[in-house]
């Protein structure tokens with residue numbers, strides 16, 4: 001009788017241990033899935049200097065303040081390749097992952113940013129327009145400096161040859177001729193980078209953040225990833241032909257505004273209508289669908305130029321909303337931004353809609 005009871009106790013302990021192992025494994029899988037869903041934030045810089053155009057400049061002191069804030073506040077700076085590979089295969093990235101990128105290839109990246117980034121041990125990516133570098137233009141790096149950075153592990157990627165306005169046709173050029181020209185220029189820049197550095201990742205940062213569905217489809221056919229300048233965080237559901245990046249220059253270089261952006265989370269949203277950022281309107285409406293996530297639909301706020309947009313819920317259950325501005329926008333490019341607080345933290349989900357009016 002006693003032995004029988006002992007056997008029963010033993011069997012119960014084995015069962016309990018097996019159950020615990022299974023339960024822990026399930027918990028681990030769940031938390032990995034949650035981490036994978038969190039995504040990354042891609043930062044965009046140009047000049048790190050004092051005397052260059054304010055709209056594309058951050059001072060070396062402000063830039064170092066960003067790096068030091070990231071280091072002291074639990075962020076992990078990951079390479080663009082690691083972020084892309086992980087998000088596209090739905091693998092986990094560290095929580096609060098940030099990717100650092102620079103567009104154009106200015107000399108202050110080599111003289112100011114590179115030594116700072118090396119001292120922090122942070123990986124980063126350069127998107128180069130190869131034309132100005134091949135012509136030895138003032139204010140741009142040369143290939144020796146770029147190769148030195150490439151040898152140090154910096155990712156060198158594509159920003160076209162001559163930094164074109166990709167939506168603009170040349171004189172008497174048809175639309176299909178324009179797209180053929182862009183395709184050739186994209187491949188030429190990729191080839192120049194590979195000749196000089198041995199790198200070819202097929203990442204394109206659109207000059208001025210401008211693109212349309214026809215340009216995206218060129219990238220898709222050539223198996224390129226496209227990076228834009230819409231603000232917001234990147235997740236596995238993002239559009240990999242127009243990934244958002246936060247430009248951090250001028251008034252946006254300030255750490256007080258930048259640190260909110262560093263910590264943003266990817267909104268899983270789809271733009272239902274229109275399907276292109278290019279518009280002839282000065283006050284365009286847009287219809288978005290917010291997929292269910294760890295946020296409350298009623299807490300979504302959308303704004304442009306810091307002013308609220310009218311939100312007309314077409315189907316609240318399904319998260320479908322039409323945004324209408326109360327104003328007319330001037331200039332060539334502007335954005336609508338939607339955010340919602342994360343209930344479990346002080347972080348925000350962030351999604352933006354890019355508009356380009358070339359007229």
Ligand SMILES: [Zn+2]
Pocket residue numbers: 103104159163207208
């Ligand atoms: Zn550029």
